């Protein structure tokens with residue numbers, strides 16, 4: 001949970017690369033929904049923080065929920081940020097952002113958390129644990145964010161500029 005923002009790195013890179021077919025707003029919304037369970041676990045002192053939400057099945061269900069709610073929340077967020085050039089968020093872009101958000105979340109968390117069982121209920125194993133070292137994982141996320149930002153600004157210009 002404390003590293004939820006790190007999940008945005010690969011999202012930025014994806015968004016920079018594929019343009020309109022993918023909603024970064026819905027991707028981000030999915031990250032928040034994914035980590036509600038660990039947040040609740042931290043607040044209530046639970047032993048296993050990464051339960052059903054951090055399984056491939058759970059992430060897919062959360063992604064569907066994120067698609068249904070994120071299409072509208074994302075549009076509202078874009079209007080709030082005055083980034084209306086990225087509207088509308090199509091159902092396809094919302095679904096792509098949510099599914100890639102949920103699945104990349106499982107992939108990254110599987111490497112870093114000891115209590116995650118992504119294949120539940122079929123297996124309690126986690127073959128991805130420490131597949132790469134933690135510093136390498138964090139570096140990858142930050143690197144992806146930096147590279148994604150560069151590609152994004154290169155393709156879209158500065159979307160925050162005013163008065164034009």
Ligand SMILES: [Zn+2]
Nearest residue numbers: 001034035109
């Ligand atoms: Zn997580």
